Amino acid sequence: MRKLIYKIGKIGEEEQLRLDFEDGLSRSVEERIELGFIPMKLPIIDDVPYRVFDRMDDYRKWAEDLPRWLGYYTEKNV
Incomplete structure (x- = not known):
């Protein structure tokens, strides 16, 4: 969540998956725990x-x- 990436047009499923993984890996453990629980x-x-x-x-x-x-x-x- 630290850097913002813009893609113009529709991206492929593999590219979206890669971006999602990169976004998740950029978070700290505290952020992951906080986002993982839904009251x-x-x-x-x-x-x-x-x-x-x-x-x-x-x-x-x-x-x-x-x-x-x-x-x-x-x-x-x-």
Whole structure:
């Protein structure tokens, strides 16, 4: 990310890949780590810092209301 390279016109896939690698290698480790993490607010999951369930059935009832894209679902809810 230190130097700026301009290319006029469409470049090939291999050239784009080479430029992407050069850009990545020019970054420090701290920059790579900072760019590698994406903070994301998960509804329902992040509402409280932790949850305690007395029984597994209580957990399953709670998990039934979660959006499917979070990955918490049972085979019967597919």
